[in-house]
Amino acid sequence: MNWLFLFLAFLIGISNAVQSGVNVQLRESINNPILAAISSFFVGLVILLIAFACFNQNPVPSLSDLKQISWTRFMGGALGAFYVLTVIMIVRHIGSANMICLVVAGQMVAVMTIDHFGLQGFVVHQISFPRIMGAILLVAGVYLIIKN
Numbered sequence: 578m579n580w581l582f583l584f585l586a587f588l589i590g591i592s593n594a595v596q597s598g599v600n601v602q603l604r605e606s607i608n609n610p611i612l613a614a615i616s617s618f619f620v621g622l623v624i625l626l627i628a629f630a631c632f633n634q635n636p637v638p639s640l641s642d643l644k645q646i647s648w649t650r651f652m653g654g655a656l657g658a659f660y661v662l663t664v665i666m667i668v669r670h671i672g673s674a675n676m677i678c679l680v681v682a683g684q685m686v687a688v689m690t691i692d693h694f695g696l697q698g699f700v701v702h703q704i705s706f707p708r709i710m711g712a713i714l715l716v717a718g719v720y721l722i723i724k725n
Contacts, residue, residue, distance in 0.1 A: 594677055596661075597668045604665045614662040678719040685712050 604613035668676045689712060695701035702708075 593680075594673060597664045597673055597676065600661060600665045601668055610662060610665045613665055614658065617661055618658065675723045678722045682716050682719045685715055 600613060600617050603616060604610050607613050607616065664676065671679075689704055689708060691697060691699055692702040693704045
């Protein structure tokens with residue numbers, strides 16, 4: 578397994594945790610959770626446009642090609658907006674550690690189902706005893722952290 582990819586995944590976890598606090602601080606500064614989410618996504622869009630301008634080597638699909646793509650394939654943006662807006666609204670109430678633990682628990686349920694059935698074009702990884710035990714230990718950890 579590529580150690581760089583594992584390290585980047587770890588950094589995603591760190592940035593995810595830090596993003597929650599930064600977005601809540603933005604909400605408090607703006608005093609509007611939806612406008613805070615919009616502002617957060619706008620900054621992300623600007624960074625992505627710069628990255629696109631500097632590093633893109635792939636052809637840009639035509640408008641007719643884009644029209645042929647199922648609307649469900651564009652749901653990542655909606656799911657990202659749901660995540661950011663919901664975090665902005667709940668993290669101060671339940672705490673950062675509790676929120677991230679619950680997010681991870683939800684992710685485990687979803688990804689184990691996706692992997693088991695090979696949904697979304699992923700390679701099938703059958704649910705096995707070690708995977709179930711890992712998920713149970715993760716959920717038990719979530720419970721212990723939330724219990725405080």
